[in-house]
Amino acid sequence: MEPRGLPLVIVPFAVSGVIHLVRPETFEPIVPKPLREWSRELVLASGVAELACAAGLLHPRTRPAAGLASAALLTAVWPANAQMSVDLGRRANRRRDAKSLTAFAVSLARLPLQVPLIKIAWAAGRP
Template sequence: MPRSVAPLTKDIVGLAGLFITSGTTHLVKPEVFEPLVPNSLPRRRELIYLSGVAELACAAGLLHPRTRRYAGWASAGLLLAILPGNVQMSANYGKRAQRRATPAARAAFAGTVARLPLQLPLIRTALRAAGR
């Protein structure tokens, strides 16, 4: 018996919108994301373009019922794959906050740290789209 398709809920539409926005930015202004790519990874610009295309593909897949399940799994995997970039961003802002020690630098660092746990609801939404 085939699995039923997860309904297109507001949170799934929101995740698709987030992917569309971020994916487009990856392709149009890749330099924004270069500091987020861990230094240990080669071909950083190509990885930025690849992740942008992956985000756009996930967004399209989430919005269509025939591909929502697969796109949900792909979206969860993508969110896990980019987590090191989010950690790198926090580390970068942490170093900057130590050097500058201004309220703005500390606030920016706090924002990047606070953003990390927000990945969990995004992953949960992706898994819900996958039918889990």
Template structure:
């Protein structure tokens, strides 16, 4: 009788895109913990304990980053990273909307540039989500 082998879904390799996403998460997560006031303003006002939510999201980003880098945790970290990116998207939209008001002032070039950056960032969520899902093995 022939021996059968169990087919398993191998852990996706650690590629440049996954390393980049992990680096982004490590940087952003650290900033959440060191300078939480930067992010408090984009937490919806209906949510309680905004500072604590900023800390939690920072820790989540760091945990996802470290998980993406290790082969044993890459699959679950990829899914968690995709969920995290989807979860914070409304805050990124709020940041752009809030900065749109400031950018309307004719004499404030810095606000215009920052607003442009926040708008440019929004469509970048999709490639980051795709990278996270590839790291999870859900996309090829």
């Protein structure tokens, strides 16, 4: 039986994974500062991981391992999402325009939304 909400993990992973591979420069600025030396490699690796998790969640046989991997991946990238919010907050404070403030607000709202995605992925990992 497919856990409720599984497409909420699969679709963003698939879309984001492709973007990570096609336009890695989009994600490099949000790699936390201590890891910036390896930002390109980390972005590409996370894109591959997202695609592998999305594919693994599709099939019941691979879903348990993919669910646990997805929960771990979502937890691992949380610092990058937090870094993105910090950076967007600084930009919004400097620019004080609607676009910057909106981007900052969206990034803040996204952080707690990752918790239900982790729970869905974790549930998928339990046979």
